[in-house]
Amino acid sequence: MAMQWKDKLKDCKIIFVVGGPGSGKGTQCEKVVHKYGYTHLSTGDLLRAEVSSGSERGKHFQNIMEAGGLVPLETILEMLKDAMIAKADVSKGFLIDGYPREVKQGEEFEKRIKPPTLLLYIDAGKETMIKRLLGRGLTSGRSDDNEETIAKRLDTYYQATEPVINYYQPKGIIRKINAEGTVDEVFAQVCAALDALK
Ligand code: ADP
Ligand code: MG
Secondary structure, eight states, X not given: OOOOHHHHTTTOEEEEEEEOTTSSHHHHHHHHHHHXXXXXXXXXXXXXXXXXXTOHHHHHHHHHHHTTOOOOHHHHHHHHHHHHHHHTTTOSEEEEEXXXXXXXXXXXXXHHTOOOSEEEEEEOOHHHHHHHHHHHHHHHOOTTOSHHHHHHHHHHIIIIIHHHHHHHGGGTOXXXXXXXXXXXXXXXXXXXXXXXXX
């Protein structure tokens, strides 16, 4: 019998990368991919790819993202699961960037896929995040990198995502990364957390 997708993911490390918008999740994940060869899955990038496709579903996502809100859990989880299955044979680990955005998303991922090995908490202050997002907005072409949407995204982050940290705290898998420094300073902390896994 063909191996089931869950078996294929059995030995994979699952690393949740959680932090506010503009905290530097994508920047750090890219560096981790180069050094450790993990597979990077950004829920934001997956959604933006759907928007670019011009589908009806994509238009719906775009409206939600421009309002700074969260796309429904079922949609995100299915997208993530499909992307993971597609890479399960060749991947030793997954960086799940921008997920879970709320506690419920974390609970459902655990139930339906598997529990995370580690949670990297990319922690930057509000002023730093705003500054970086406005900087990114100059070249990103992202329609949510404008002042009004940034304010809403930050509200969503503090209301919905910060509780995720409290939820995982007692499980002992959180490594808090001070994301105020330079890219390399932050990466040194990320490497220390990942190296401790082996
Ligand atoms: P996220 O994926 O968490 O939204 P990004 O990785 O896209 O954040 O980073 C947002 C912006 O901040 C980008 O323009 C990026 O170049 C910049 N940036 C990321 N990390 C740092 C850092 N440590 N110092 C300065 N700028 C950073
Ligand atoms: Mg990102």
